[in-house]
Amino acid sequence: MSQKTLWIYGDHAVMHALSNPQRRLVRALTLTPENTQKIKAGRPNLVCQQVDKRVFIDLFGPQAVHQGICVEALALPDVGLETFCEREKPQLLLALDQVTDPHNVGAIVRSAAAFGVTGIIMQDRHSPEQLPLLAKTASGALEHVQLITVVNLSRALDYLKEQGYWIAGLDERGDPLGQKAPPFPLVLVLGAEGKGLRPLVKKTCDLHLRLPTSETFSTLNVSNAAAVALYACRAALPQESA
16 A cells, blocks of 8 residues: 655755655655756755646645745654653653644744754644645744654643653643743643633643733734743753753
8 A cells, every 4th residue: 555645845845855864755846947956956866857837736726835846755754652752852842732723733843843842742633634734834844843643632641741741731821931930841732722722631731821911912823822932931941951
């Protein structure tokens, strides 16, 4: 049975895919000789075809910002939560509770990579679809952050607690983030916009934190909230772990 592939498009996303030795690529499509040269510089033996722009429209739609370059790729190898934690020993992890919009998840992956978070935990039946759009929004960060899918998020968080992690849920009724340094190692949990954290996930959290936003306008998009919270947590990491 053939393995399922996905398309990665856009200059940054493709360049990072080309430079990731773990990313197996099937072929590349370009619109210009310049982009073909980029492909050949990164993967000299990869089949690359220069095509008409209608091929890109058929693949990604007329509104996609593809920059005339894409690669067909195999998914990165799955890594279980236990294996990941044993291998990486991360001081800061991110967990998403039913955050499924590919734009949001892609932006969160990008912020995670920027602040040194190497793993994001999601429940498999509530993980985002439209992976090409997610990869494009992540702008290459998908090659640096492991997406770890679990069957049950609450049980996964319980396992992490047994391993010594503190679980912090981002909650508008929590204590202000930045008022005092959170304990580490830490898992930061974000819920879907509007719904927030589900009751069982919220109950699993050891502490609840909120962003100290303005009282007159306190709401942020979940990807923006993730970026601010990750910055604050990263800044609070003990110096030897940062």
